[in-house]
Amino acid sequence: xxxxxxxxxxxxxxxxxxxxxxxxxxxxxxxxxxxxxxxxxxxxxxxxxxxxxxxxxxxxxxxxxxxxxxxxxxxxxxxxxxxxxxxxxxxxxxxxxxxxxxx
Numbered sequence: 001x002x003x004x005x006x007x008x009x010x011x012x013x014x015x016x017x018x019x020x021x022x023x024x025x026x027x028x029x030x031x032x033x034x035x036x037x038x039x040x041x042x043x044x045x046x047x048x049x050x051x052x053x054x055x056x057x058x059x060x061x062x063x064x065x066x067x068x069x070x071x072x073x074x075x076x077x078x079x080x081x082x083x084x085x086x087x088x089x090x091x092x093x094x095x096x097x098x099x100x101x102x103x
Contacts, residue, residue: 021060025053 032049069075070087079087 017064018061021057025057028053 029049032045066075070079071091076084076087
């Protein structure tokens with residue numbers, strides 16, 4: 001279980017926004033491995049668990065990367081009008097927070 005802590009610490013230092021996601025994944029892993037009783041089912045459960053979790057994490061990472069691109073003004077042509085207005089609102093709120101801290 002030491003590798004779980006290493007993973008959590010690594011994510012915390014490189015991508016703090018992903019830390020809650022990784023912690024949730026670790027908790028689900030612990031529950032899944034505790035629920036399995038024999039080694040074959042543990043191995044099979046682990047394989048299935050990791051496949052599902054890696055798929056979820058890939059999707060979440062892709063979504064976060066897309067959001068970051070949009071915030072930076074990249075790849076905006078794929079957004080709908082509603083999504084653009086949403087992005088504009090988020091940027092304005094963020095700018096507001098920055099300005100309030102500077103004052």
